[in-house]
Amino acid sequence: MTFTQLEIFALVAELGGFTAAADKLGISQSAVSHAIKQLEKEWGLTLLTRGQAGIEATEAGNSLLLRVRELLGVAEAIRQEASAARGLNRGVLRIGSFGTTSSLLLLPRILEQFRAAYPEIDVFVEEGEDDEVAQWVSERRVDVGFVVLPDERFDTLPLVEDQFVALIPSGHPLAGQPAVELADLCDMPFIMTLAGNTTLIERLFENAGLRPMVKHRYAQIITIVKMVENGAGVSIAADLAVPAPLLALCPGVVKKPLAPKVRRAVGLAVPSRKHVSPAVAAFLHTSKTMAKSLSDGSLGGL
Incomplete structure (x- = not known):
């Protein structure tokens, strides 16, 4: 088992196809198939199957997928901390957002400050319904997500009411x-x-x-x-x-x-503040410093 194989497994399950995963990783489809077969052979399980919407994780695959994403998140955090120690501040940040309040009003202002301070961090944003975003945070499909508060499942940072x-x-x-x-x-x-x-x-x-x-x-x-x-x-x-x-x-x-x-109330959620990557910690810090201006009525003029 390698981190590359785990990354391929998580990406195929997320994108719903071998070709899509191969294109995103810049490798051949046969390399993707080989990685999955090696994992299935090592674990003695069928991880993926073809469903109506494309390639889907099996019941066994889904139960392992959460742990796989946790491991990948730890690996990414280690890479980011090493980069931060070298003064590079590089990394990847995946954000889940929902609706007008977060996607149109909150997120653009926060990202403007964040990108200015951390230009080397690669930011990806996925938008869904509020319940979907909370599920993505729970499944580690995103690193941080906008949620309606309170939500006792996560560590949260209130932003605006x-x-x-x-x-x-x-x-x-x-x-x-x-x-x-x-x-x-x-x-x-x-x-x-x-x-x-x-x-x-x-x-x-x-x-x-x-x-x-x-x-x-x-x-x-x-x-x-x-x-x-x-x-x-x-x-x-x-x-x-x-x-x-x-x-x-x-x-x-x-x-x-x-x-x-x-x-x-709307805020940000992470599975645990103790285990966030430097990129997530920086995003939470930027959001916290913006919270006062986000809640003082200045949004109404947008």
Whole structure:
């Protein structure tokens, strides 16, 4: 067993194919196949199988994949610490992000500072839904991820807090109210976000014993706002995900706080602060120094 074989195994499982893994590593497909066969022979297990979506890890492969990623993470941390000791500050950083609040508002500001301070660290970002990102952190597919707090599964760093708001057509009677109750949103078609917070919003209604009439589901916040403006329904979004410049593009939409208020916090998560690589530690430090400006209201002007 070699680290190269482990890296190939993890990459094939992540990308879902031998060819994709070979292209990313810059080696032949036969070399990838040989590495997997050697691992399977050594461990006496079938690690990969062909499924409907491509190459997938078997049940046994999945159980080993977490440990493989942990080992690869330790190896990367050692390489980064050696580089840092030589004054090079090189390495790889994989970030998981979700929705408008992290991908559009938080991450660009943090990365601007991070890249200026650590230009030799290679940064990769993967975007998914909030639940997906948390799963990626748990599976070590990413080194650090934006999550909705609290999340007791990880070591976390709070970054910013905001509240959920209702998005209402400006001509609707609810638009004139200072706040909107969840029950008010169940009398008309509801537009559900797929850009993040889906689980949280569904839980809000469930805990209140209510069921919205979900007629639309969209992954882009601009689509949601535009559909509300066109009278297709109402929606709920995080306040920071709907900044003033976005609303200016759709003047037929107003946002109103929920009554009672529903707050949420967004932060960064790692499996354990004790075992992060120098690149992750640097990213967390940069994010922490940015936290005050991220939460002092300056985001609203973006």
